[in-house]
Amino acid sequence: MGKMAHAHSDDSYYVxxxxxxxxxxxxxxxxxxxxxxxxxxxxxxxxxxxxGGLLIITYMMYRWFGQVIQESExxxxxxxxxxxxxxxxxxxxFSEVMFFAAFFGALFYARALSLPWLLGEGDGVLxxxxxxxxxxxxxxxxxxxxxxxxxxxxxxxGLPAINTLVLLASGVTVTFAHWALKKDNRKGLIAWxxxxxxxxxxxxxxxxxxxxxxxxxxxxxxxxxxYGSTFFMLTGFHGFHVTMGATMLLVILVxxxxxxxxxxxxxxxxGVAWYxxxxxxxxxxxxxxxxxx
Amino acid sequence: xxxxxxxxxxxxxxxxxxxxxMRWVYTxxxxxxxxxxxxxxxxxxxxxxxxxxxIRAELFQPGMQLVDPHFFNQxxxxxxxxxxxxxxxxxxxxxxxxxxPMMIGAPDMALPRMNNWSFWILPFAFALMSATLFMEGxxxxxxxxxxxxxxxxxxxxxxxxxxxxxxxxxxxxMGAINIIATIMNMRAPGMTxxxxxxxxxxxxxxxxxxxxxxxxxxxxxxxxxxxxxFGTAFFSAAGGGDPVLxxxxxxxxxxxxxxxxxxxxxxxxSAIIPTFARKPLFGYSSMxxxxxxxxxxxxxxxxxxxxxxxxxxAGELFFMYATMMIAVPTGVKIFNWxxxxxxxxxxxxxxxxxxLAFVVLFTIGGFSGLMLAITPxxxxxxxxxxxxxxxxxxxVTGAVYSIIAAAYYWMPKWTGHMYNETAGKIxxxxxxxSVNVLFFPQHFLGLxxxxxxxxxxxxxxxxxxxxxxxxxxxxxxxxIYFCWIVYKTxxxxxxxxxxxxxxxxxxxxxxxxxxxxYHSFTTAPQIR
Ligand code: HEM
Ligand SMILES: [Cu+2]
Numbered sequence: 001m002g003k004m005a006h007a008h009s010d011d012s013y014y015v016x017x018x019x020x021x022x023x024x025x026x027x028x029x030x031x032x033x034x035x036x037x038x039x040x041x042x043x044x045x046x047x048x049x050x051x052g053g054l055l056i057i058t059y060m061m062y063r064w065f066g067q068v069i070q071e072s073e074x075x076x077x078x079x080x081x082x083x084x085x086x087x088x089x090x091x092x093x094f095s096e097v098m099f100f101a102a103f104f105g106a107l108f109y110a111r112a113l114s115l116p117w118l119l120g121e122g123d124g125v126l127x128x129x130x131x132x133x134x135x136x137x138x139x140x141x142x143x144x145x146x147x148x149x150x151x152x153x154x155x156x157x158g159l160p161a162i163n164t165l166v167l168l169a170s171g172v173t174v175t176f177a178h179w180a181l182k183k184d185n186r187k188g189l190i191a192w193x194x195x196x197x198x199x200x201x202x203x204x205x206x207x208x209x210x211x212x213x214x215x216x217x218x219x220x221x222x223x224x225x226x227y228g229s230t231f232f233m234l235t236g237f238h239g240f241h242v243t244m245g246a247t248m249l250l251v252i253l254v255x256x257x258x259x260x261x262x263x264x265x266x267x268x269x270x271g272v273a274w275y276x277x278x279x280x281x282x283x284x285x286x287x288x289x290x291x292x293x
Numbered sequence: 294x295x296x297x298x299x300x301x302x303x304x305x306x307x308x309x310x311x312x313x314x315m316r317w318v319y320t321x322x323x324x325x326x327x328x329x330x331x332x333x334x335x336x337x338x339x340x341x342x343x344x345x346x347x348i349r350a351e352l353f354q355p356g357m358q359l360v361d362p363h364f365f366n367q368x369x370x371x372x373x374x375x376x377x378x379x380x381x382x383x384x385x386x387x388x389x390x391x392x393x394p395m396m397i398g399a400p401d402m403a404l405p406r407m408n409n410w411s412f413w414i415l416p417f418a419f420a421l422m423s424a425t426l427f428m429e430g431x432x433x434x435x436x437x438x439x440x441x442x443x444x445x446x447x448x449x450x451x452x453x454x455x456x457x458x459x460x461x462x463x464x465x466x467m468g469a470i471n472i473i474a475t476i477m478n479m480r481a482p483g484m485t486x487x488x489x490x491x492x493x494x495x496x497x498x499x500x501x502x503x504x505x506x507x508x509x510x511x512x513x514x515x516x517x518x519x520x521x522x523f524g525t526a527f528f529s530a531a532g533g534g535d536p537v538l539x540x541x542x543x544x545x546x547x548x549x550x551x552x553x554x555x556x557x558x559x560x561x562x563s564a565i566i567p568t569f570a571r572k573p574l575f576g577y578s579s580m581x582x583x584x585x586x587x588x589x590x591x592x593x594x595x596x597x598x599x600x601x602x603x604x605x606x607a608g609e610l611f612f613m614y615a616t617m618m619i620a621v622p623t624g625v626k627i628f629n630w631x632x633x634x635x636x637x638x639x640x641x642x643x644x645x646x647x648x649l650a651f652v653v654l655f656t657i658g659g660f661s662g663l664m665l666a667i668t669p670x671x672x673x674x675x676x677x678x679x680x681x682x683x684x685x686x687x688x689v690t691g692a693v694y695s696i697i698a699a700a701y702y703w704m705p706k707w708t709g710h711m712y713n714e715t716a717g718k719i720x721x722x723x724x725x726x727s728v729n730v731l732f733f734p735q736h737f738l739g740l741x742x743x744x745x746x747x748x749x750x751x752x753x754x755x756x757x758x759x760x761x762x763x764x765x766x767x768x769x770x771x772x773i774y775f776c777w778i779v780y781k782t783x784x785x786x787x788x789x790x791x792x793x794x795x796x797x798x799x800x801x802x803x804x805x806x807x808x809x810x811y812h813s814f815t816t817a818p819q820i821r
Pocket of ligand 2: 547548551594595597598
């Protein structure tokens with residue numbers, strides 16, 4: 001049987017002993033899911049229950065991340081732990097990409113295949129003639145049944161273009177913040193981070209006004225057939241992610257003000273910056289495929 | 294006790310487990326979490342198995358005997374969901390937890406707290422899902438594939454189903470991220486990629502599949518949710534959507550998902566056969582490449598589940614050829630296993646028996662898969678019992694057999710006790726005879742035209758259904774016997790040696806005692 005050799009035991013990997021946050025997180029998630037389900041099934045009390053669940057989740061995240069931040073500040077994490085975190089964040093972002101891919105896939109499928117078939121292309125001729133004889137409008141479409149009634153779309157070169165600039169600018173400012181951090185320029189870091197966060201929330205604000213405009217003036221709603229479905233689900237999930245990203249940046253800002261991070265070690269900052277670039281790239285996809293072409 | 298043994302070959306200076314129930318709730322130890330996963334999986338296996346017994350009891354004779362059709366449909370749906378997401382996947386994750394750190398010489402998983410959460414989401418998700426059995430409108434009954442628009446008719450169960458799936462997705466993705474980070478970042482110095490045991494390799498690739506497709510599945514069910522409650526029209530032709538779109542998204546997830554359930558099995562078989570053939574695995578690197586190609590191809594074959602929905606001809610052809618191509622790397626694997634045994638000094642302990650049965654019976658499932666892959670003939674087979682026979686050969690005598698083999702193979706390492714070999718052999722022959730009585734006749738039924746997912750059938754199908762049901766009850770009983778064997782092995786039994794099996798290789802057998810101490814490889818082993 002093999003004999004052991006001892007390598008780098010002074011620099012061992014940090015394995016925490018016991019944690020109660022996961023089980024609390026599970027309770028929170030389940031409470032929120034059960035509450036929301038009940039609400040959807042027509043029991044209004046479910047909404048309150050869901051809210052309770054969300055509070056539990058928020059509390060759990062606050063404490064769990066708080067603990068990790070504390071351990072990080074106390075120097076428990078060596079370089080190897082740092083790499084684990086990087087991989088975790090990287091692959092998490094990849095999973096998010098695949099989540100959006102499902103909705104982009106639905107958009108492409110509807111535009112390139114199912115709508116043309118309904119219009120009689122390929123072997124859909126008789127479908128069109130017998131089932132939807134009067135249907136002849138291509139994208140943007142709410143389908144042969146004209147679900148939700150006539151609607152107008154939001155032109156790409158108005159608000160969406162401004163939003164593109166806002167997000168792209170925020171991608172630049174977060175990079176400036178990173179450069180400042182690497183040069184140990186705390187003031188610069190805080191200033192550029194603040195700018196990024198403001199741009200982020202400003203984006204969300206503009207999206208909200210766009211939604212109001214769509215609902216109030218354009219009759220473009222979730223119920224506007226496949227156009228409304230893909231439009232609101234894609235931009236909605238994206239907006240949600242921007243909100244989360246901006247909130248994460250806010251946490252980073254608070255930590256920066258508290259004096260966390262060094263010019264060498266600041267994975268939390270980088271992880272959030274990656275996430276921010278990810279929502280940026282998703283937006284470019286949205287701008288091109290949802291608004292523009 | 295384990296500490297004393299541990300000092301023989303390993304200076305364990307870590308803490309032991311905590312006392313009491315909370316040990317299991319708060320634990321960050323990969324072995325504890327592995328055990329939790331495995332026991333949970335066994336429980337779900339019995340739960341889902343009970344539903345299968347109801348299905349086979351109703352199908353014992355033509356006509357309606359025991360349950361009403363709606364409940365029957367709830368049983369087929371819940372049986373599949375529970376077996377796929379509750380039994381097979383968690384069993385593999387449990388094995389990954391137990392084995393990967395030991396096989397690569399790591400002290401634990403890379404992200405131990407998240408590891409705890411990956412597990413502890415599962416019982417809650419299944420509580421949500423199972424609670425639907427008691428709701429207005431019953432449990433989901435539209436099949437595990439949840440095709441729109443049928444599934445939109447589900448009663449109160451509907452949102453619970455969707456959110457349970459979201460939770461399962463979160464759990465799987467976190468588990469997969471953890472496995473990737475562990476393998477990429479925690480290998481002992483000298484454990485190069487091409488030295489890793491194949492179980493580690495297959496799980497590594499499986500983890501990528503999981504991260505890539507579980508979010509897509511979450512997206513698909515989210516669209517179902519908004520179609521039902523928020524007025525979207527993803528799957529409604531009236532609004533310009535398409536019910537077939539759901540099937541595309543589902544199977545983009547669904548086909549890689551079936552490989553998620555078989556790649557780790559390949560890894561297990563690749564560990565067991567060399568041990569009992571007392572020869573190194575034949576064609577190690579080709580196994581790695583074959584696994585990678587199967588994983589890659591699994592992304593471009595999904596529409597073989599949809600040959601009859603009316604795809605354009607080019608699509609039918611593409612998906613037919615792409616599907617058949619998967620048989621090539623799969624064949625490489627079978628060839629390598631057989632070559633490993635060629636002129637080996639073989640013995641036939643229980644894990645080896647299950648592994649051998651895997652090779653033979655999984656291949657039968659692969660062949661029926663090839664038949665199904667031929668588009669024109671699938672027009673006849675689709676949605677018949679032939680498909681049911683196919684996927685039970687690959688999943689029960691494939692995935693589940695590999696899990697049972699793994700349990701027999703590594704249990705002595707985990708518990709320090711040998712299982713009772715005679716009992717193991719009885720379990721093997723009892724299972725293997727009954728499983729074939731159960732599923733082989735379903736090929737005949739399918740070819741003769743019996744549709745799947747029906748509670749009643751025409752009398753011409755009566756004979757083989759009765760045979761199949763008898764096999765089913767026998768197989769079910771055999772697994773209760775298995776639970777008993779597991780229980781006895783945990784409780785006691787002959788003491789296992791450190792190497793456990795004469796021909797066993799790998800860090801867990803060569804560098805660690807049996808049972809393994811609570812913390813292993815807190816300092817990295819030397820890899821030769
Ligand atoms: C040689 C490899 C394989 C080929 C060519 C193949 C082919 C197919 C085809 C064409 C179908 C669709 C049949 C129909 O609905 O008409 C199918 C169904 C299925 N296969 Fe396979 N398969 C293979 C391996 C596997 C493996 C390894 C698994 C899982 C471990 C698996 C699990 C399934 C399942 C679960 C279904 C049925 C899904 C459902 O409709 O509920 N297959 N297979
Ligand atoms: Cu498939």
